[in-house]
Amino acid sequence: MTSIPDPAAGSQVLEAGLASVKQGNYLEAIKLLERFLVTQAGALDRPDAIKAQMGLVMAYARSGRSKKAASLCRELNRSENVKVRAWATQALGEIWEAGKPGSPVEETNSTGFVPFQETSQKSSQAREERPQTSESHPSTRLQRWQPLKKLPPARLQWAEMGTAIALLGLVIGLYGAISTIPVYWTRFITSVLKWSATIQSVEIPFFTIFLGLSILFVASPWLLDALLKGLYGMKLLSTAMLAQYSPESHRLIQRVCQQQKLALPQLGVLPTDVPLSFSYGCHPKIARIVVSQGLLDHLTDDEIATLYASELGHILHWDFCLMSWVTIVLQFPYTLYSQAARAGNWLKARSNLRRQENRLIAVLLGIGGTLCAIVASLAYGIYWLLRWSGLWLSRQRLEYSDRTACNLTGNPNGLTRALLKVAVGTAQAIQKHQQTDHLLQGFDLLTPLGCVAPIHLGSLYPHTSVKSLLIWDQVNPDRRWLALNNSHALMGDRLQRITRYAHHWQLTPEFNLESQNPLVSSQILLQGAPFFGILLGYLMAQILWFVAQILYQFGVEQITWLASDYDLFVSFMLLGFGLGTFLRFNPFFPDLQKRGTQFSASPLPDLVTQPSALPLSSQPIQLEGTLIGRSGLSNWLGQDLILQTPTGCIKLHYVSQFGTIGNLFPPHPADWVSQPVLVTGWFRRGATPWIDADSIRTPTGKTLRSGHQVWSTVLAGVAVLMAIVLIL
Secondary structure: OOOOOOOOOOHHHHHHHHHHHHHOOHHHHHHHHHHHHHOOOOOOOOHHHHHHHHHHHHHHHHOOOHHHHHHHHHHHOOOOOHHHHHHHHHHHHHHHHHOOOOOOOOOOOOOOOOOOOOOOHHHHHHHHHHHHOOOOOOOOOOOOOOOOOOOOOHHHHHHHHHHHHHHHHHHHHHHHHHHOHHHHHHHHHHHOOOOOOOOOOOOOOHHHHHHHHHHHHHHHHHHHHHHHHHHHOOEEOOHHHHHHHOHHHHHHHHHHHHHHOOOOOEEEEEOOOOOOEEEEOOOHHHOEEEEEHHHHHHOOHHHHHHHHHHHHHHHHHOHHHHHHHHHHHHHHHHHHHHHHHHHHHHHHHHHHHHOOOOHHHHHHHHHHHHHHHHHHHHHHHHHHHHHHHHHHHHHHHHHHHHHHHHHHHOOHHHHHHHHHHHHHHHHHHHHHHOOOOHHHHHOOOOOOOOOOHHHHHHHHHHHOOHHHHHHHHHHOOOHHHHOOOOOOOOHHHHHHHHHHHHHHOOOOOOOOOOOOOOOOOOOHHHHOHHHHHHHHHHHHHHHHHHHHHHHHHOOOOOOHHHHOOOHHHHHHHHHHHHHHHHHHHHHHOOOOOOOOOOOOOOOHHHHHOOOOOOHHHOEEEEEEEEEEOOOHHHHOOOOOOEEEEOOEEEEEEOOEOOHHHHHHOOOOHHHHOOOEEEEEEEEEEOOOEEEEEEEEEOOOOOEEEEOHHHHHHHHHHHHHHHHHHHHO
């Protein structure tokens, strides 16, 4: 089993790995060559990287890992180099020929492979022994272990109840907000335009909404089956095929289901190179566990088993039922967003083609594309809003599933390696495809790491140590508050817990993430000033209302109007939000245009690993790189903007100077995807780091200015003015 590679890899590691292949030390060769390739993330087409991949193919094939060898051959077959493609094609053919029953065993052949023996009893025996003898981690895996005590279920149960209430409340609130739009329009035309119209009352069908959500809960496994098969190409994964990739996973599922008297979950595989795993269903007896081909190809036997064990943990704790329910509700707006954006892109492209032939048709097609863009943006906003209902449970349930995975496998180090490899593999896939996969984002609440955290963690890993990348997660005093908008628990917290499990069993941990003393200085009050202002405004309104009630009881009627004026609550909350935003503005947006502004000269890994950094720190920064993300209307709101630099990737936040209306007019940042850019803005470090862009400039001199600070001021000013109007 291979370890997560050391970041300090170089030419010496490559030479040592290739030498190990020649000497027949294939396990050592695999470890060294995998280590070297991790340092080459984003540059796998370089000669040294190609040489390392070829050597790795030979090492995989000779050590009996034909599936991994074949997968890597398929990757090499996409190379622009004709000779590399020819080599990969020949090697792939020999691997499959060697895997046929009765194929001859040769010591060497034209590509240097030893044919893989599948048919002998020796092969079956090797599969049984491999999970129990750690090839490169002899001291990091238990053979027999006493399971850890189960966690009290109360926290998970509270999160499940909160999720159900939040989802029901958000759906009802959203329905109510949409239903009141005609009411406000009628009030406008009757009071301002002086037209005659009847104001209709709004009735929210609580029972119908509850019934509809209940039907979705029961139907969620079949609806998700249809969606995953229809849009993402999911296919069934037989237990026999799983046993070829991970014999330990096969035995684990059989054993756990037999012990817990559960039906075997239906297994599926998704044809994507993004390493994914998740489970869904409305009852443990009809559960599904889905993994991706990328996970099967790039993780080892025991690492795959720990992730299957984690999904079994979700099933055993029943939390997968609620998460499946949230996920299927989210798929309605998210699928509408992705498909409307795709249709809009098609219409825009046809509009450009028809511009010379028939301008009227071109204009109509363009209008249709714009309408699709508006629909896609509204649908994405609804998805983002409803997603909040599942965040608490999504974070909470990971502690339970990680502990269950360790209990079922006795392999906390394997789980550590699996999670880090998922992060690295996800970052590599995003860089390779130049965008975040819709599958990864749409199902992000179900996956082991989500779609945002791996971007910096997986891409920066080759350039700095794991401990330095995770130190913020362990010691920052405000990390809990700043992670409230995250779908997953902080990676540092998770791996530190898993390290404690290893210590409990007296194992040598994969990474010695010892407990750190948290920093004590906190700026969370200023950081969250707009939101604390809302809370303070509500409390002040509540106090005034309470005082008015008491004075009324004593016969003082001068301020009794406060006891019946409920607009007071809204006005004070708006006032608190506006004043809090103004209070935070200067430290949040330090002037970048002032002469002598010092932009940070620190490389990206150094900025990310500062343990006390906050979004409020607002370090001015200029960074060059390649802009990646979705192109076209699916990135109309800047949902998927990432700056890819030589030392890693980081998310970008961009707001048009004209607000949402500005998205109707070009240019958009999505138009510059795959181009080199210079980004000027403020580096912010939260649970995930990002750059709040002030400007994005191309080498040709084209510049986009962001309007975040402008619209922050406008929003605060409007809130204060509305508060004053309501009070008066």
